[in-house]
Amino acid sequence: MTAPRLFRGLMAAAIALPLALLGACGGDDDSSNSGKTELTFFWWGGEARAKLTEQALALYTQKHPGVTFKTTWQANQGYFDKLATLTAGDGAPDIFQIDDNYLAEYATRNVTEDLTKYQDSGKLDVTKFPESLWKYGVVGDKLAGLAMGENTQGLVFNKTKLEAAGQELPKTGMSWADFITWAQRAGAATGTAGTMDPSADYKAFWVWLRQNGKDFYTGNQLGFAKEDVQKWFELWKGARDAKATPTADVIHEGNATDITKQLVVTGKALTSWVWANQMPDIQKNTKDELGVVAYPGDPSAQWARASMYLSVYRGSKHKDAAVDVLNFLANDPEAGKILGTDRGLPSNLDIRTSVASSTSDPSMKASIALEDELVSKFGPAPTVPPKGHATVKTELIKAAEAAQFGTADPAKAAEQFRTAAQAAISR
Incomplete structure (x- = not known):
């Protein structure tokens, strides 16, 4: 020692x-x-x-x-x-x-x-x-x-800025591609980046995996391949290139877990990716009115967490x-x-x-209403994450930021994460 x-x-x-x-x-x-x-x-x-x-x-x-x-x-x-x-x-x-x-x-x-x-x-x-x-x-x-307590993933958005600019609000059930297009358009109209880049957010990655027939874990093993991570990172590289998200340095600020640093709070993005029950605490930190919907894609990929x-x-x-x-x-x-x-x-x-x-x-x-809306749509709960999950979350942030800052391309960053994640749950 x-x-x-x-x-x-x-x-x-x-x-x-x-x-x-x-x-x-x-x-x-x-x-x-x-x-x-x-x-x-x-x-x-x-x-x-x-x-x-x-x-x-x-x-x-x-x-x-x-x-x-x-x-x-x-x-x-x-x-x-x-x-x-x-x-x-x-x-x-x-x-x-x-x-x-x-x-x-x-x-x-x-x-x-x-x-x-x-x-x-x-x-x-x-x-x-x-x-x-x-x-x-x-x-x-x-x-x-x-x-x-029950929780599920929630996409919090700035209702005040969107309505002031005459922009439609995000809706539960939007596809990922449609959401990114919406974020690009809303960002251009408001002068604020449309969405936080969630490629470092394990919650968002997990939902996306389930919508694509995979899972974060299968028992005590990883449920995804390197290629899945690469597709996820490439999705958000495209969003960054389209100016639907802020720049990497601002995304880094949003990667912090502190509620007060969420970009929808600091005014640097129109949406943040959080847990739905965090909505009241987020609202306390901004004067703008906020709303919350499910993550993009099929909401049955979410669960009562x-x-x-x-x-x-x-x-x-x-x-x-x-x-x-x-x-x-x-x-x-x-x-x-x-x-x-x-x-x-x-x-x-x-x-x-x-x-x-x-x-x-x-x-x-609003957060209770979202949960009530989704309760009939929830899919089965996944297995509880295995030992090492906390480290896996940290490694995803490291790899995603490598892709966000351009120090690694999506393929290399994906390999970095998959290897580190496997090591974390194998210890």
Whole structure:
């Protein structure tokens, strides 16, 4: 181990110690010492998520006085480093938040409790979930996490600028070629590039692959060939050459995941490629009115994606109680009203309808409306990405930017990505 890695490891262990101690405290669910159960709960997010989560957990304790919580949260940066340290030391929290970048890794390491038996017994109710949504938490034959929100890919566009220039708005179902033509025309009319170049965006590539009879992954293997990547990169080289997108330096800004750097927010493109549930946060960062539609092509290539999950630690002494908390957060109407769409559109469709009818936020209404429009069109959920997916996403950005800046042609950039992606999932 190099000195920097050793230092980071020691720091992570030091930071994690309080949580490790929390994970070790308490007794069985039917503790005979005090009749109380204390659950540890760890998640990432900002202060707004922390406030809402704490309120929902306080409601659970109000309804179940024998259960209390020790909560810890932090920003996304470093979250999974800390979680890895905790689980390596057998000190993981009873309940922890996770996403599809890491769910397969933790499930295959037997860190997550298999929730199937709770689902089968009705203690974990997913009957109001879209089937493809709860199934997106299955790894192998085990339900490794409960989807706490539904999401799908969303193309956000600047409605204000388009209408001011007398331009038609993008529509769900446009072909990719028609969309690029639209972006070229709209860009010329408004003086703003028609679309962000999404060639570095794994979400867009994934949808395009499914529309072309392929998939990002087939089990634990890549589901595409080098030639598929080359066609994808060539599609967007043509769009750049046609001036339908901004220049490479501006595209690079949009490749950042920060909402505030999306080009539809900074005014450098008329559209950005995001997750639909990000629409309200994007809207908060611009005075222009935004709209959202599905990605181009056949919308059945999109699916009900779990925006994030809650999992139960397999070594928890309070698994039954922890599962009951998951069930409460997902299915209790009062908890659903508190949590809103912070972790994605509510998985329980009844609660989603209630949240949609009670919100006064037009951007939240728009994102819910898109999901409602597509729910009958969604295709089957793909398998959860295998271990190494986070690295694959990074490698796609590297290769796409090589093509965007012209340091590699589409064929060479495609080979670079395919090789790096294979190495990432083979480690």
